[in-house]
Amino acid sequence: MYKHLSREERYQTHSLLKAKQTISEIARLLGRNRSTISREPSRGHGQRGYRAEQACAKASERAQRSRNARRVDSKVWAVVDFYLVIQWSPEQIACKVAVCQERIYLHVYANKPAGGDLNTHLRSQKPRRKRHLCGRDRRGQILYRRPNSVRASHIEDRKQVGHWEGDTVTGAPHKQSIVTLVERKSGFALFSKVPNKSAHLVGRPIEAKLKPLFSRVKTLTVDNGMDFADHQAIDQRLGIQTYFADPYCSWERGSNENFNGLLR
Structure with missing residues (x-):
């Protein structure tokens, strides 16, 4: 279908x-x-x-x-507007009301020319721009990095539980951070607060959160930040394999990126 x-x-x-x-x-x-x-x-x-x-x-x-398009009642749009104002994402709202997320986005975009401000309540206002420095990475090199390109192809299908994605989210004052972990098939998420993004501090909550689920942990895919430089120790203690997404290819960790947006 x-x-x-x-x-x-x-x-x-x-x-x-x-x-x-x-x-x-x-x-x-x-x-x-x-x-x-x-x-x-x-x-x-x-x-x-x-x-x-x-x-x-x-x-x-x-x-x-489309002639098959369903007309949405004004009362339903009022409910949608309420959730938008309290900063629910269109994806979350679509799970609550009988309106698809694409129509909710279209409703938001139509509201702006009419003098509304619904667009200001969307959590992602502007794309984050990075200076790529001609492809050079300023964060240093991670030793024995295992690239995502060698990861088993069946993991992409999301048919097997046990393949996780990881990242760190930093707060507004750029002091403390949160380590986030998301299982690719189920969407099950775990997170833990850390004082900073140093590798040894980030590795501890990863091990603490995933160790009780050892039978449901096979691989971990992370970005190229130096906060994951202790990946070999994590692999050894958990009996898994850690892979690194290609630089500036956040879609390779799409589940984790989406969760981070909801968490923010």
Whole structure:
């Protein structure tokens, strides 16, 4: 049965296209039919090429124009507005009310030209920009780093419990941090506060949180921060293998990135 691309899949498609991946490779990574992915760039294309936000808006417009489109009652939109104001994400609201997340985003974008401020309550206001320094990483080198490219391909299918993603979230004063862990198939999440992001402090809560679940822990995928430099010790104590996502490829840890956004 055909299913439209989700918002997350469109963002992943956009990132993979920028990384010069082929349509066939993108389809394989997303578990989608090649024809579905091949149509997406042209359907979401604008003056600045294919952009995920633009593609989502266009998809919502097409759905709303469809003769099969369901009309949403004003009372339902009032409930949606309430949850938006208290900073629920459209994805969370869609689980609460009978409106898909794409229509909620379209509702937010239509509200702004009408003089509304719903867009100011979205948690992600602007994309974070990084200075890539011509591809050089300023954070130092992690010894014996195991790249994500050698990770078993079946892990991408999310059919097996035991494959985790990890990261650290730093608070506004840039002092204390939170270590976050998310299981890829179930979405089960764990987190723990640490005084700072030094490798030995980050490694302790990872071991403490995952050790009681040792039978449900097989791999861990993290970013390239030096806070995960003690990965070999973690692997040895937990009996797992840690993999590192490619630099600036956050979609390789999509579950963890999404959870971090909700946590913030």
